[in-house]
Amino acid sequence: MAVLSNNDLFCSAALAGLYDVFDPEIGLNVVDLGLIYRIDFNEETKKIIVTMTLTTQFCPMGESITADVQQSVSDAFKDYQVSIDLVFNPAWSPEQISPEGQEFLDR
Template sequence: MLCTVALAALQNVVDPELGLNVVDLGLIYQVDFDDPGKTIYLTMTLTTRFCPMGESLAAAVTRALQSTFPHDDVSVLLTFDPPWDHTRISAEGKMFLNK
């Protein structure tokens, strides 16, 4: 239930280069709650290691989760293992991108 709420909040975080939210883009790898009211651990990636919007996207993800869960701390881990590729894009995302 909490993960569903978190993913819904993250659908408001849009990659400015593609115009697609980070969930449908497949950038969110994992969301874990350590005792509700304590810490949310989120693992995400970027489309490339050198994404110029990386820091901005991670900050926007943090803000979205803090807004939805104001009593929790948020810890965002950026990883490139496994590396992102287009197969991670959701069906809705592919329709949005016309792929």
Template sequence: MGLVEKVTEVLYEVIDPELGINIVDLGLIYKVDVKENNDVIVTMTLTTPGCPLHDSIVGGVESAIYFLDEVGKVDVQLVWKPAWTPEKMSDKAKTVLMG
């Protein structure tokens, strides 16, 4: 398993505290890049720009990735375009939230 896959896998452990669903199934992770020196860049968004749990979620992402021994530095880039919409959620997350 490559490092991109390992990073994506540990991000399933980061739960949005308000919704109780992991950030991957919520569709908040847009891209995971790994540089030659194993530095990881995660491009992600949040459900709303004014999300009060911004620091908690971003900190959770960083902590989860740093858990992997082979990772160098972690850079979480928060973007607002494209904006998050419920359509970005996995079928699993949609079932949990919308029945």
């Protein structure tokens, strides 16, 4: 699943760090897991909104995962305020896992 953004260059920089943020229960990063839906950048206000989901609404590691996502994007964009928009519509499904993620899980 491709991550949507209003700034592809900035999005690539944000995603580079997010490949190091893992769902500890599954062992797969949040990008390949398909948890990141959208990253929008407002250069005037220096704000970033990351729209993402979790594998379930009741994910026991949800707070940790969202905090790690926020920290990762903040590290990449030190002058920006980062907020997480946690959504469950559309709901996550295994079909959102990238081909690389599927390969990792099939090992």
